[in-house]
Amino acid sequence: MNNNIPKTILITGATSGFGKATAELFNEKGWQTIITGRRADRLEELAKELGEKSLPLAFDISDRRAVKSAIQNISPNFNNISVLCNNAGLALGLEGADNANLDDWDQMIDTNIKGLVYATRAILPLMVENGEGHIINLGSVAGSYPYPGGNVYGGTKAFVSQFSLNLRADLVGKGINVTSVEPGLAETEFSIVRFKGDKEKASQVYQNTRSIKAEDIAETIYWVATRPKNININKIEIMAGDQAFNPFNIVKNG
Ligand code: NDP
Ligand code: 8X3
Numbered sequence: 001m002n003n004n005i006p007k008t009i010l011i012t013g014a015t016s017g018f019g020k021a022t023a024e025l026f027n028e029k030g031w032q033t034i035i036t037g038r039r040a041d042r043l044e045e046l047a048k049e050l051g052e053k054s055l056p057l058a059f060d061i062s063d064r065r066a067v068k069s070a071i072q073n074i075s076p077n078f079n080n081i082s083v084l085c086n087n088a089g090l091a092l093g094l095e096g097a098d099n100a101n102l103d104d105w106d107q108m109i110d111t112n113i114k115g116l117v118y119a120t121r122a123i124l125p126l127m128v129e130n131g132e133g134h135i136i137n138l139g140s141v142a143g144s145y146p147y148p149g150g151n152v153y154g155g156t157k158a159f160v161s162q163f164s165l166n167l168r169a170d171l172v173g174k175g176i177n178v179t180s181v182e183p184g185l186a187e188t189e190f191s192i193v194r195f196k197g198d199k200e201k202a203s204q205v206y207q208n209t210r211s212i213k214a215e216d217i218a219e220t221i222y223w224v225a226t227r228p229k230n231i232n233i234n235k236i237e238i239m240a241g242d243q244a245f246n247p248f249n250i251v252k253n254g
Contacts, residue, residue, distance in 0.1 A: 006053065008081050009225070010034040012061055012119055013088030015042040017188030018138060021214035022085055022221050027053060029222065034078055036061070036070070037088065061088045061115030062107075071122040080130065083225050084123045086116045087138045089156070091194040094149035105152045112156035116163065124176075131175040134225055137164045139182040141239060147246070157182075161235065168234065177232045179224045184239035186212035209242045 009026050013019040015037035023033045027050040035043055035050070036057045043056035055078045059066040074081075089112040092104035120135060127133025142150050143157030164180035171178060191202035216238070224233050 005077065005080055006030055006032050007083070008032040008034060008078055009083040009085060010036065010081050010119075010123065011085045011087055012036050012115070014046060015039045017190060017214050018183075018186070018217045018221075019085070019087040020046060021218035022087065023050060023054070025215070025218040025222050026225075027051070032078060034074065034081070061119060062110035064114070064118050067115070067118040068122050071119070079126060081123055081126055082132060083134045083136060084119065084127075085136045085138070085221060086119055086160075088115055088119075089138060091142075091153040091190065092196070094194065096149060097151045100151060108152050108156050112153075113159050116160060120167070124171075127176050128171075128174050133175065134177040134179070135164075135167060136221055136224055137178070137180045139164070139180045139235075141182055141184040141237060143182060144237070145245060165234065168232065175229075177227075177229070179233045180235045181217065181220055181224065182235060182237040183212055183217055184237075185209070185243045186214065186217065186240070188214050209240065211240045211242070212238060 009031055011019045011023050011033060014023045014033070014035035019035075019037070023035050023046060027033050031053070033050060033054045034057060035046055035054055036059060037043055038058060038060050040056070040058035043058055047054045047056040055074070057070045057074070059070045061067060090108065092108055093101055095101070116137065137160050139160040140157040142154040143161045146154055161180050161182065164178050168178040185206070187206040191205045192199055195201045220236060220238060224236065227233060
């Protein structure tokens with residue numbers, strides 16, 4: 001490996017929230033960043049902010065061919081990828097399972113599960129060839145603890161958690177670490193997306209509560225990525241200071 005080239009992180013979903021904050025932090029620490037997402041205008045804007053150490057790649061992560069082609073065409077200066085941060089994802093809707101929109105369910109599965117495996121499968125051979133790498137996946141507390149309306153979103157995040165552990169089983173001994181970072185309530189564009197552009201409804205989710213900030217998660221990702229190679233952080237769960245668990249819901253006279 002050429003030690004003169006700075007380390008490179010590829011971040012999916014860098015146009016807002018955790019992904020954008022992660023790109024900014026790694027850039028500040030001297031890393032090269034490959035920033036991805038569908039909104040090309042936002043990527044260009046971020047690339048301008050980050051400077052020449054960043055490479056914007058606009059594609060839809062749920063499009064298997066687009067993922068493969070974007071990653072195959074990464075220029076040689078950037079293809080020495082040390083960290084893949086699988087962050088792109090979304091929740092759509094908060095309806096109960098009997099009322100939920102099936103298109104929303106499809107899109108969450110296509111993005112949070114299929115997109116994650118497409119990006120991982122495209123990058124892994126490069127990491128195995130280099131004998132070095134780290135895959136950091138964005139799960140969620142919703143993958144461990146159910147809540148009403150979480151249905152498929154929570155299911156996709158449980159997949160992230162289990163897929164991370166299974167990747168680890170396959171990759172041990174190949175120099176590749178795998179971590180699932182599992183945050184709770186964080187104010188990003190997440191709820192605006194979940195409520196389909198209703199900013200008022202989205203802001204109520206975070207009103208009068210100390211939620212996680214995108215920068216908190218970026219710092220966690222940076223910490224995970226810079227641990228010495230004699231350890232692997234399997235999983236990190238982070239809740240907002242003002243967030244905890246509900247009791248079991250017991251229905252009387254049901
Ligand atoms: P944001 O909505 O702010 O960011 C989501 C990012 O994902 C955007 O950059 C968006 O880019 C990208 N994305 C969504 N769909 C696609 C797609 N089909 N192709 C490419 N990129 C896509 O949300 P967060 O930063 O909060 O979320 C980041 C991750 O963290 C998600 O996986 C989310 O599930 C998870 N998470 C969020 C929590 C929260 O409370 N905020 C808590 C726990 C986990 P673009 O629209 O430009 O394509
Ligand atoms: C996002 C956290 O609790 O809003 O993954 O589902 S939660």
